[in-house]
Amino acid sequence: MVSDHDSAGTAGDAADDAAVERDLRARFDVVEGTVRVAGRDVTLLRPRSADALISEADFVNDERLPYWADVWPSSIVLAGHVAAMRGTGRRLLELGCGLGLVAAHAARAGFDVLATDYYEDALRFAALNVRRVAGVAPATLHLDWRALPAELPRFDIVLASDVLYEPAYAELVADVLARTLAPRGEAWIADPGRLAAGMFVDECARRGIQLERARRVPWVDGDIRQTITLYRLWLPSRRPG
Numbered sequence: 001m002v003s004d005h006d007s008a009g010t011a012g013d014a015a016d017d018a019a020v021e022r023d024l025r026a027r028f029d030v031v032e033g034t035v036r037v038a039g040r041d042v043t044l045l046r047p048r049s050a051d052a053l054i055s056e057a058d059f060v061n062d063e064r065l066p067y068w069a070d071v072w073p074s075s076i077v078l079a080g081h082v083a084a085m086r087g088t089g090r091r092l093l094e095l096g097c098g099l100g101l102v103a104a105h106a107a108r109a110g111f112d113v114l115a116t117d118y119y120e121d122a123l124r125f126a127a128l129n130v131r132r133v134a135g136v137a138p139a140t141l142h143l144d145w146r147a148l149p150a151e152l153p154r155f156d157i158v159l160a161s162d163v164l165y166e167p168a169y170a171e172l173v174a175d176v177l178a179r180t181l182a183p184r185g186e187a188w189i190a191d192p193g194r195l196a197a198g199m200f201v202d203e204c205a206r207r208g209i210q211l212e213r214a215r216r217v218p219w220v221d222g223d224i225r226q227t228i229t230l231y232r233l234w235l236p237s238r239r240p241g
Helices: 011-027 056-062 073-083 101-108 120-134 168-180 197-206
Strands: 030-037 040-047 091-095 112-117 139-142 155-161 181-191 210-221 224-234
Touching: 011 120, 030 073, 030 101, 040 101, 040 120, 073 101, 073 155, 073 181, 073 210, 073 224, 091 101, 091 168, 101 112, 101 120, 101 155, 112 120, 120 139, 155 168, 168 181, 168 197, 197 210, 197 224
Parallel strands: 091 112, 091 155, 112 139, 155 181
Antiparallel strands: 030 040, 181 224, 210 224
16 A cells, blocks of 8 residues: 555645556556565555567667566665665766656655666556655656766765666676766676676776665565675765775
């Protein structure tokens, strides 16, 4: 269940949300699923099956798969962590926002949130879910990590969950952090033990982004057992060299 705060907003906002939801329900087989984060149940609108969204053309073009349409354990752990942070007066960027679970808890914590994803439909679901959960509309941006827009600002906090599933992403995500973190900004990356995680930490170090600590969080949900590592990295006010 979501709190009374979740339904906050103007009549215009509610009408906009209703129109977005009608469009999503018309184009997708949609369900509402409940996720428990930090002791609270949160309801998200999502496609029934991520597998049903696989596009052969997208995969052939750039090996793109609709990972955004699932709720991953790493995102639940990261959302719980962000829920306890103080966000007032701070700008936050999420890389790969998916359905908006982490962005919603960041908005609840008071951050000024920019939710980004490579799939435009992910942004539509995320914006609606953030409004439902947090009662505010996040800024959203369709973002290709290989071609960051010149006008993209720097952020106090950058978040990502389970984005290191290909070796090439170690360097790519490190590049994005180096480009988007403000001086003394911090990044929190949640990872379930993907192949590229160790390489990613090394790539960050090469860019002057320091690993402060890594906290391991056991995850159990039925037969699913993972250990999620929360990496806290930060950018000093002056980079070495």
